[in-house]
Amino acid sequence: MPIYEYVCSSCQFKFDRLQSIGQDGADCDRCGQPARRAISLFASFSAGDDGSLSPMPGMGGCGCGGGACACAGG
Ligand SMILES: [Zn+2]
16 A cells, blocks of 8 residues: 655645555645645555665556556466
């Protein structure tokens, strides 16, 4: 499940929100105003011990999408 980073357009407060793919939008944790998405750290990337991000098989650009990927099994 991806973690989205939001920045409040009202007070510039930054916060992370764990959301499913279809969800969009979040309210500021501080002031309650709608926040805009800043960056997204998708679950297809796993953080290594050194902090680097490495793509996981099946989500790395084959375009099949998710668990139905036909490219990962081969
Ligand atoms: Zn705010």
